[in-house]
Amino acid sequence: MDLTPQPAPPAGELKLVVFKLLAEEFAASIHQVREVIRLPGLTRMPRTPAYVVGLMNLRGKVFPVIDLKRRFRMEARASDGRTRVMVVEVGEQAMGLVVDDVVEVLRTSRDHFEPPPAMIAENTGLYLKGVVKLGERLLLLLDLNRLFSAEELAEIARAGAEGKP
Amino acid sequence: MDLNEYRDIFISEAQEHLQQLNEGTLRLEKDHRDLEAVHSLFRASHTLKGMAATMGFDGITELTHQMESVLDAIRSESLPVTRPLIDLLFACIDQLGNQIGQVAGGSQVPEIPADLIVRLKRGMESSQEPGEAAAEPVPAPGAAPGKSLEEAWSQGKRVFRLALEVEKSCTFRGVRAVMALRNLEKVAEILKTEPGVSRLEAGSFDFRFDVWVASQEGPEELRRACMKVMEIADCGVEALEASPAPAPAGGPGPASREPVTPEDEIMPAPPAMGTPAAAPAKEEAAELLDEGTSSPGAAPAKQSVRVHVDRLDAMMNLVGELVTQKIRLGQIGKSSNLKELKDSLSQLERVVDELQDEVMSVRMVPVDHIFNRFPRMVRDLARDLGKEVELRMEGKEIECDRTLLEEVSEPLVHLLRNALDHGIESPAERRAQGKPAAGLLRLMASREKNQVLIEIRDDGRGIDSEKVRQSALAKGYLSQTEASMFGEADAVRFILMPGFSTAEKVTSLSGRGVGLDVVKTKVESFGGGLKIESRKGQGTAFHLRLPLTLAIIQALMVRVGGEIYAVPVANTVEAVEYGPADLRVMQNQEVVLLREQVLPVLRLGALLETPGGQGPLPGTFTVLVAETADRRVGLMVDEVIGQQEIAIKNLGGLLKGVRGFGGVTVLGDGRIALILDIPSLI
Numbered sequence: 001m002d003l004t005p006q007p008a009p010p011a012g013e014l015k016l017v018v019f020k021l022l023a024e025e026f027a028a029s030i031h032q033v034r035e036v037i038r039l040p041g042l043t044r045m046p047r048t049p050a051y052v053v054g055l056m057n058l059r060g061k062v063f064p065v066i067d068l069k070r071r072f073r074m075e076a077r078a079s080d081g082r083t084r085v086m087v088v089e090v091g092e093q094a095m096g097l098v099v100d101d102v103v104e105v106l107r108t109s110r111d112h113f114e115p116p117p118a119m120i121a122e123n124t125g126l127y128l129k130g131v132v133k134l135g136e137r138l139l140l141l142l143d144l145n146r147l148f149s150a151e152e153l154a155e156i157a158r159a160g161a162e163g164k165p
Numbered sequence: 166m167d168l169n170e171y172r173d174i175f176i177s178e179a180q181e182h183l184q185q186l187n188e189g190t191l192r193l194e195k196d197h198r199d200l201e202a203v204h205s206l207f208r209a210s211h212t213l214k215g216m217a218a219t220m221g222f223d224g225i226t227e228l229t230h231q232m233e234s235v236l237d238a239i240r241s242e243s244l245p246v247t248r249p250l251i252d253l254l255f256a257c258i259d260q261l262g263n264q265i266g267q268v269a270g271g272s273q274v275p276e277i278p279a280d281l282i283v284r285l286k287r288g289m290e291s292s293q294e295p296g297e298a299a300a301e302p303v304p305a306p307g308a309a310p311g312k313s314l315e316e317a318w319s320q321g322k323r324v325f326r327l328a329l330e331v332e333k334s335c336t337f338r339g340v341r342a343v344m345a346l347r348n349l350e351k352v353a354e355i356l357k358t359e360p361g362v363s364r365l366e367a368g369s370f371d372f373r374f375d376v377w378v379a380s381q382e383g384p385e386e387l388r389r390a391c392m393k394v395m396e397i398a399d400c401g402v403e404a405l406e407a408s409p410a411p412a413p414a415g416g417p418g419p420a421s422r423e424p425v426t427p428e429d430e431i432m433p434a435p436p437a438m439g440t441p442a443a444a445p446a447k448e449e450a451a452e453l454l455d456e457g458t459s460s461p462g463a464a465p466a467k468q469s470v471r472v473h474v475d476r477l478d479a480m481m482n483l484v485g486e487l488v489t490q491k492i493r494l495g496q497i498g499k500s501s502n503l504k505e506l507k508d509s510l511s512q513l514e515r516v517v518d519e520l521q522d523e524v525m526s527v528r529m530v531p532v533d534h535i536f537n538r539f540p541r542m543v544r545d546l547a548r549d550l551g552k553e554v555e556l557r558m559e560g561k562e563i564e565c566d567r568t569l570l571e572e573v574s575e576p577l578v579h580l581l582r583n584a585l586d587h588g589i590e591s592p593a594e595r596r597a598q599g600k601p602a603a604g605l606l607r608l609m610a611s612r613e614k615n616q617v618l619i620e621i622r623d624d625g626r627g628i629d630s631e632k633v634r635q636s637a638l639a640k641g642y643l644s645q646t647e648a649s650m651f652g653e654a655d656a657v658r659f660i661l662m663p664g665f666s667t668a669e670k671v672t673s674l675s676g677r678g679v680g681l682d683v684v685k686t687k688v689e690s691f692g693g694g695l696k697i698e699s700r701k702g703q704g705t706a707f708h709l710r711l712p713l714t715l716a717i718i719q720a721l722m723v724r725v726g727g728e729i730y731a732v733p734v735a736n737t738v739e740a741v742e743y744g745p746a747d748l749r750v751m752q753n754q755e756v757v758l759l760r761e762q763v764l765p766v767l768r769l770g771a772l773l774e775t776p777g778g779q780g781p782l783p784g785t786f787t788v789l790v791a792e793t794a795d796r797r798v799g800l801m802v803d804e805v806i807g808q809q810e811i812a813i814k815n816l817g818g819l820l821k822g823v824r825g826f827g828g829v830t831v832l833g834d835g836r837i838a839l840i841l842d843i844p845s846l847i
Contacts, residue, residue, distance in 0.1 A: 043837040044728065046773040047823050055829060055837045060486040062814050062829050062837055093819050148819060 012110035014132065018139060019086065020101040021069050022077065027132060027139040034087045034094070036102050039079055049155065056096050058087065065096035071147070072127075090144050108132060113141070172268065175220050177471065179265045182216075185209040186258045187541045190251060194544070197246040206254075207236040213261070224277040225264050231285040232257050242369045243360050253284055255545075317356060317379035324356070325387060327376045328401040335396040339368030345397055346376065348390040353380030372398070377405075474567065477528050484517075484524045485717065485812030491517045492833035525566070525717070532610045532619070533561035535574045539581060539608065546585045553592050553603035554585060560610035565617045566713060572691055573619070573711060576684040580621045580707050581606070583681070588625030588705050598702070600624065617713060622706040628699040630656035657697045661685050689793065689844050693735060710735075720811045720830070720840065721789065723802040726775030729838045730802075731811050731830055736843040738790040738797075740805050745784060757788055757799060764790065766799035767847060772825075793844045800843070813840060 016027040017036070042054030042065055051070035055062055065085060069076060077100065085096040116128045127146045132139040186209050192202035210229045217225035232254070238244035260281055317324050327349075331341050342365040349355060356377040360370050380387060384402040391400040491514055498510040536558055547554040565573075589595075589604035596602055609620045633656040637643040642659065643651070661681050685695040688709055699705040712718055712735060720731040721740065747757050748766070756763050766788055769775075788799035811830040816823070825846035826839050 041836065043829075043839070044775075045820065045823070045839070046775070047825060048820065052820070055839075057831055057835055057837050060489065060831060062816075062831065064819050095819060 014108050014110055014113060014141075015105070016108065016132070016139065016141070017086065017105050018103040019084070019099040020103060021072070021074060021099060025103065025137065025139050026099075027141045028086070028088070028144055029141075030105060032088050032090065032144045034089055037085050037087065037096075039083050039085055039098065053098060056085070058096075061094070063094045063096065065098060066147075067098045069098075069100075088144055090147060093148070108134060171220065173473075174471070175216055176265060176269045179213060179216060179225075179261075179268075182209045182213045183258060183262055183265065184537055186213075186254075186261070187538070190254045190258065191540050191544065193246060193254075194248075194251045200240065203236060203240050207233060207240060210236060222264065222268065225261060227282065228257060228261060228264075228277045228285075231282055235285055241360075241371045242364065255541075257281060257285065317354070320379075322354075322379040322381070324377065324379050324405045325353075325384065326403045326405055327378065327387060327391065328399075328403070329374050329376060329391055329397060330399040331372045332396045332398045333372050335372065337368065337396075338370065338372070339366050341394055341396050342366070342368070342370075342374060344394040345391045345400075348393055349376065349378060349387065352382045352386055352390050353378035472527075477524075477567070480524050481528060482812075482814070484521050485814070486831070487517050488521060488717070488810075488812055489831045489833065493835065496833055521717070525713070526564075528567050529564040529713075530567045530570060531562050531564050532570060532617070534567070535570055535577065536561050536608065536610075539577075542578065543581060543585065543606065546582060550585060551591060552585065552589055554589055554606050555603050556606045556608065558608045563610040563612050563617060565610075565711065569691060569711060569713075573688065573693070573709070576687050576695075576709070577608075577619070577621070579681075579684050580709075581608070584621060584623040584625065584705065584707075588623040588627075590626050594626075617711045619709040619711065620706055621709075622704060624704040627701040627703055627705050628653070628656050628660060628697075629701060633659050653699065653701070657699060661695075661697070686793075686844055689736065694792075717810055717812050719808060721808050722806040722838065723769075723787075723789065724804045724806055725773060725802050726770040728773070728775055729806070729832070729836070730769075730773070731838045731840045732789060732791075732800075732843070733827065733840065734808065736791055736841075738792055741788050741790065741799075743786055743788055745786075748786075755801075759788075759790065759799070764788070764797065764799045766801050769800045769802050772800075772846060791843045791847075793847065798847060800847075811838075811840070 015030040017030050017033045018025055018027050020026070037058070040056050040058070042056055044054050045052055045064065048064075051067050053065050053067045053070075056065045079098070082101040084099055084102045086099055086102065087094065087096050112132050112134060113130055114133065115130045127142055127144075129141045129143040132141055186206060189202045189206035189209065192199050193206070196202070210232045214226055214229035214233065217223075217229065235244065235250075235254075239246060239250075244250070260277060264277070329342070329345060331338050335341060346355060346358070346362070346365070356379055358365055358377070359375040364370055365374055378387065384404065388400045388402050391397055494510055495514065498507050501507075539558070540556055543554060543556045584606055589606065590598070590600075592602035595604065605624045607620070607622045609622070611618050611620075630651065630653045634643070634648055634651040637651075637659050638645075638648045681695075681697075688695045688711070691712070693709060693711040696708040696710075697705065698708065719734040721734060721737060723730050723732055741757075741759060743757055749756055749758075751763065754765050755768070756765050758764070769789075786801050786803060787805050788801055789805070790797065790799055813828045813830060815821075815828050816826060820826075825842055827842035828840045829837050830840055832838055
């Protein structure tokens with residue numbers, strides 16, 4: 001999959017990877033998603049927040065795996081046959097995001113995009129670019145770049161430091 | 166041409182020339198008459214000038230140009246080498262380093278401080294003082310005190326300047342010059358010479374000199390008088406007109422003269438800036454420079470290419486992955502019965518091992534890479550501190566992984582400073598103790614199996630255990646009873662404690678509480694170790710132990726609560742097995758006895774919050790004995806699986822800040838094991 005950062009598709013087109021957390025449908029720009037794999041064996045990483053579920057080895061590269069539901073403080077659910085890891089690249093950092101299902105890759109017109117409505121749960125509000133309305137379907141478009149802010153990184157480091165007796 | 170592309174090449178080459186300048190100046194400082202050093206200095210600044218001019222760095226161009234003039238004057242011996250002059254040269258080199266640093270940082274290159282240029286020019290003027298001395302009535306052999314030019318003019322005489330040249334092959338320059346002067350005396354009155362007569366007699370000039378004469382004769386006659394002398398190659402005659410402002414007040418000093426050496430003699434080609442076409446030219450230039458610096462035992466220039474360090478790192482990573490896959494394949498091969506597979510696998514193993522060795526050796530650089538800047542640093546520090554020190558370096562050719570070497574550079578600087586500041590006494594104090602006034606500071610590198618040892622040894626006052634004891638007592642680190650049993654070994658342990666410093670005065674060097682503990686922690690963080698040995702009144706030695714490379718290390722694989730971790734062997738002293746009954750509690754701290762000594766132990770499972778790590782221990786357990794800067798501690802693990810080579814992968818940006826881990830490694834079966842970093846873990 002092409003990883004080179006591209007400008008937002010002109011002529012009003014959006015290319016999205018649609019995935020599920022619980023029953024809700026989310027979407028991310030396809031330019032940030034490198035690939036989608038089944039949940040691999042993970043190595044637990046001590047001294048990190050609970051949403052860092054572990055480290056994954058993908059063809060010799062090691063990177064952290066984040067449970068998005070925990071990240072958004074959503075209800076936990078055991079993984080099943082549909083559970084997937086989206087390998088994404090955010091800035092310099094590659095990471096895996098655990099999602100409940102990857103539904104499809106779709107193209108849609110920008111016209112269906114709207115800025116985030118006020119009533120969206122505040123847990124995800126910060127990371128939301130907006131919503132995409134496709135008839136009855138409502139996709140929450142995530143801004144992966146905001147998933148880990150500088151403060152967030154500091155928190156991870158702090159969690160590590162606090163592990164120190 | 167996009168100059169940015171060439172900037173990196175410029176920087177790396179400029180650094181080398183800077184190094185040559187430093188080395189040359191140090192040599193010149195030791196021996197003011199070391200003309201070889203002057204030549205090498207001249208070449209280095211000349212090359213640097215050319216490179217800077219190509220890149221449009223005017224400040225560097227201007228400064229090196231002025232330096233060249235000064236060096237040229239030294240070379241032609243019209244400028245004596247003095248301490249202030251050496252200092253000025255060092256100041257220029259520092260300024261050049263500063264400028265190059267700015268270029269490297271991508272920032273706007275600042276102007277060269279004007280005062281430096283002024284000082285250089287003044288340095289040149291002072292160079293003319295000997296010239297001026299000579300300009301005074303010439304004590305020419307047998308000649309009556311001559312007259313000044315003005316006098317000659319006022320008496321209506323014609324004044325000439327003769328530019329004489331002896332043959333370059335001439336051995337007895339002084340003799341030829343004096344003979345020419347004798348001949349001239351017969352037909353003219355000698356007003357002055359440049360350089361002065363004494364220098365001419367000594368033959369200490371390059372093959373040109375100037376003579377001012379007053380004479381009734383014409384130019385042809387004067388020329389003939391000179392040319393009669395053997396080995397006088399040329400004699401230019403120039404009639405000087407009287408002018409209101411007596412022109413030759415200072416005489417045409419070397420400053421107004423073009424550098425004698427033609428440019429192409431030094432530089433075979435315009436500065437090679439790394440374009441493929443220019444590469445052979447660069448090679449040549451490098452060879453010439455090698456000759457010039459002529460450090461004893463300098464290897465002949467070899468064919469080489471510059472490769473960016475990032476690429477080497479990428480290669481090392483790939484090789485690390487290859488090693489991992491090799492181990493994995495080996496395990497699969499063992500469990501199969503295919504002979505061909507096994508044969509092929511052993512071949513593969515051999516090739517991969519060789520490849521690993523090759524790539525690692527590519528990353529190796531001699532420790533001189535960082536050692537070479539120490540002589541200058543030590544010299545400056547010693548001067549600031551008013552001490553005399555001889556720095557002796559050994560084993561400069563020992564090789565070490567480049568990244569590692571850069572990591573260890575700062576700790577070494579710290580230790581050298583420490584030795585100068587605290588170790589070596591002032592010359593007076595040393596004399597009073599019957600030691601030579603100049604302290605001896607030795608920096609020695611050697612190789613031992615898979616480790617590089619670096620030793621810094623001074624013959625100074627050693628660690629004053631009494632002072633350390635007092636300080637420890639005052640700061641509450643010691644109880645009275647403990648203090649009464651305090652020995653030299655304890656003193657060494659204390660000065661490695663964080664925040665512990667016995668320095669009485671805060672100098673710019675040390676004594677700010679950022680002490681040896683920082684050095685020790687740093688060295689340990691990349692799997693090395695630091696040991697101190699000290700004898701009061703005889704000196705101190707610091708022993709640094711470093712792994713050969715950062716990328717692949719020896720590690721103990723341990724099992725803790727169902728998880729596997731890698732512990733760098735360098736972090737541990739030994740592993741000892743215990744039964745549940747051996748674990749005791751003293752003052753709320755779990756301990757075991759190790760050779761009758763009480764060793765506090767930490768449960769690694771609890772530190773790492775492993776599932777079930779907090780609970781009771783299963784039957785037997787193993788204690789890894791680890792030493793950090795300030796303590797010795799045991800880490801309880803369920804079992805040590807074995808020792809193996811592991812390839813280190815760094816944790817990415819997201820997890821970089823998590824303390825306690827030095828990275829990860831991929832095991833043969835594809836699983837990931839975290840590498841523990843003991844100093845930051847406990």
